[in-house]
Amino acid sequence: MKLSKQEIQFIDNYLQKHDVVFVDIRAEMIDHIAAAVEDKMDKEAIDFYDAFKSYMIINRKDILKGNKENWGFALSEIKKFAMFLVKPQMLLLLTLLFIVSKAIMPNKNLDFFIDNSPHYFLYSMLFISIIQLVYFYFILKKRFYYIEKNGQLLAILYWLNLLFLQPFDETDTTYFYGILIFWYLFLGYIYFSITQIRNFFKLKLNTL
């Protein structure tokens, strides 16, 4: 016995009413509940509503518990980004950034660019955030767990920039390494986001 589109929509509405706002998380919950309800309907010869009610009475708390864990900072996403940063191609990028920076640093004409790097980071991050906000909130009008957790990485980089990238003496090597590391993190974030978004469209998550 397979559930109809209306019955699937019923489950979707139920989860939305119980604050399961992320479309990708909700889609997985819908499939799980639907499969369990179909099983119940087959084994116990009951209709959809009775099967759904009896299943949710026992399992509701456990199913919705997963949603509560999705609201905070996702350490797993931060760890995923950290693992991405130590991939061979990323370490090669870091090496190249170091070599290029060391080569161009004595050039006084680039002082303006280097001193204003923190501002460029801030403006770029704000721009990326606005693009994401417009696309997901106003065009797709859907919230996706993995996209929002990716956005939290941007928020972390933003605060790191504000707290740690204060220009001191332009000859200060600490400032040089700070800028270098931040360029590395920022470019890493751009590359990481591109792979995440490519995966997002490859899996057709925008059609959920």
Added chain:
Amino acid sequence: MKNSQLYKGSLNTIVMKLLEENGRMYGYEITQKVKEMTKGELKITEGALYPALHKLEAEGVLEVEIENVDNRLRKYYKLTEKGTSETINRLAELEDFIRNMQNLVQPKLT
């Protein structure tokens, strides 16, 4: 489920072993397979399974495929290359654990 604390640390290994044997599976299928193999002794709850699956996915151990099935979208999980080699390591660790526990709780009779 009896003594869930004893199984808690083994959930990832159980999932990885099942995926190694069955190719790709979806969440509900995993819970039913475990229930069937243990004759109902072990029931993996949704609240335990999905965070574990998402964590393994974030670690690069699992990858996902999404398909339209029976009027909804279904997320299948399968092992990556990294996951396949990691499964072998974890199973070896689990075997050592079982052997050590057997030695501890079932001393050989002389």
